[in-house]
Amino acid sequence: MRTAHSVDAVRNAERELMARLPEGALMKRAAAGLATACAGLLKDLLGRVYGARVVLLVGSGDNGGDALYAGARLARRGAGVRVVPLAPGRTHPGGLAALLAAGGRVAEDPFEVLATADLVLDGITGIGGHGGLRPDALPVVRAARGGGAMVVAVDLPSGVEADSGEVTGEAVRADATVTFGTYKPGLLIDPGHERAGALRLVDIGLGPYLPSVPELEALQHADVARLLPVPVGESDKYRRGVVGVVAGSARYPGAAVLAVSGALRGGAGAVRYVGPGGEAVLARFPETLVHEGPPSGAGRVQAWAVGPGLGDGSWAAAAVADVLAADVPVLVDADGLRLLAERTVRERTAPTLLTPHAGEAAALLGVDREEVEAGRLAAVRELAARYGATVLLKGSTTLVAEPASGSASGSASGSASEPGAAPPVRVNPTGTPWLATAGSGDVLSGLAGSLLAAGLPARDAASAAAYLHGLSARLASRGAPVAADDVAAWLPEAWRNVVG
Known part of the structure; x- marks a missing residue:
């Protein structure tokens, strides 16, 4: 599992560790790791370090110091x-x-050396930058990108907010980022994440001094494998769980089919479908248990997924209300999000899972979509707190x-967070831009x-679900466009990939 800690947590850990080390030792430790990473990148790029042309863009802080000490190590290996x-004056x-x-050497003409550089180190601002x-940094940063060099950020791309990934002006767009001690939230969350490039973590000994509960965590294969349900010999379809799916409409029957396709591949033993798309669902998935409605009359379920393609008519509104009245976990997506009330969700005693995209989240929060996309971490935290879900x-x-x-x-997670505190936000590391396709969210809801x-x-x-969904899309795509149905079809392969 990758974990990320806040700037305050990192600063506190650094102070505690530096009190136990000779002066300057921690910076030199970071610089040694940075130089090793850069040497490896140069070998991949050129096959050598000797003779490589390296340019350091250096600001006034310790981030610049890290770059300078790393540059000294590369110079001793023969790099120019x-x-x-x-x-x-403040270097x-x-x-x-x-x-x-x-x-x-200090460059006499920054633009001349940047035009021929093989690798540029971004040591302009560090995690304390805001x-x-x-303006004076923009010309050289643009020249670094325009010259075709590999750009490597020191700890964090300059211009990216370390605690959130927000970018409020222009920021460095790195090919790789070498970060120290722990990941920073801004390295894992867009828009900062996509400016960070490939991430490399250098251990500088902060571990014992960092909080046990991080700000952010990203699951990996082994973590997900431990979560996935595994049937035992005495399992039957009911013991494995029954999921109810309320989705689709006369206008969007495909949403019902796609949501059911995700649900059938998600580990539950049976799927009950309620809605106007029963004929289309049975034609594709005859194993589905179909009911015309209302959801409360469909039979016992262990959880409901409601909303994809429902529309906003009276039947849809009644179905959402009926599902939210059930004393089982409920997932609400798409049209269902427009039909729920904050008070209704907060008063539920069973867990509720809301799955909005940025536009839906903005509507729930009463803000512009751009605000959500620029500050995704703040938005998801605010939604969870406001709706109690x-x-x-x-x-x-x-x-x-x-x-x-x-x-x-929605608070029964078994997390190890402090009493009264929210557990770390999780960021999903899988996926592909090709996943931005109609119907893929319906598959995720069912799953x-x-x-x-x-x-x-x-x-x-x-x-x-997010991990498997993203991995399935990546496996199905392999660089080519995918449809939502492809994502659903590849879910078993993604599951096998995770459990090994």
Whole structure:
């Protein structure tokens, strides 16, 4: 599992560790890891370090010091290293002295050296920086990208907010980021994530001094494998869980089919479908248990997934209300999100999982879509707190948040967070841009609903579903366009890939 910690947590851990180390030792430790990573990248790029042309873009802080000490190490290995100071007179003195002693030089013409560089190190601002790049940094950053060099960010791309991934001005767009001690939330959440490139973590010994509960966590194969339901010899379809799906309409019958397709591949033993799309569902999936409605009359279920393609008519509104009155976990998606009331969700005693995209989240919060997309972490946390529900915010980086323990709905996750505190937000690492296709969210709804019915807590069901969904799309796509039906069809292969 990848974990990310806040700037305050990192700063506190650094202070505690530095108190136990000789002066300057922690920076040199970070620089050694940075130089090793850069040497590896140069070998991949050129087959060598000797003779490589390296340019350091250096600001006034410790981030610049890390770059300078790393540059000195590369210079001692034969690289031609030039530094472009962006805060002359305030450049880290020890780092600059080390670089010059190793044979590095201050660039006379920044644009000349950037035009021929093989690798550019972004050491302009670090995790303490706020706002976009300053105007004086923009020309050299643009020249670095325009010259075709590999751009490597030191700890965090300059211009990206470390705690949120927000970009409020212009920011460095790196090919790789070498970060120290722990991941920072802004490296894992868009728009910061897509500016960070490939991530490399350098262990500098902060681990024992960081909080045990991080700000953010990203599951990996082994973590998801531990969550997925596994039937035993005495299992039957009812013991494995039954998921109810309320989806589709005369206008959108395909939403019913796609939601059921995800549900059938999500680990529950049976799927009950309620809605106007029964004929289309049975034609595709004859194993489905179909009922015309209302949902409460369909038979016993262990969880409901409601909303995809329902429309906003009276039948849809009544169906959503009926489902939310049930004393079982409920997933609400798409049209269902427009038909629920905040008070209704907060008063539920069983878990509720809301799965909006940015536009739906904006409507629920009463803000512009652009605000949600720019501040995804703040938005998902606010939604979880306001509705007392687990929230899966779909998008280029999908986030899963849960309210603080003791909130009304959706809080039974078994997390190890402090009493009264919300557990870490989870960020999904799988997926492909090709997943942004009509109907893919319907598949995700059915899949997550099925995992709820199989017994997973809402936070785990959402996280595992997002992981499998993204992995399935990646396997189905392999660089080519995919349809939602392809994503559903590849879910068994994604499941096998995870459990190994």
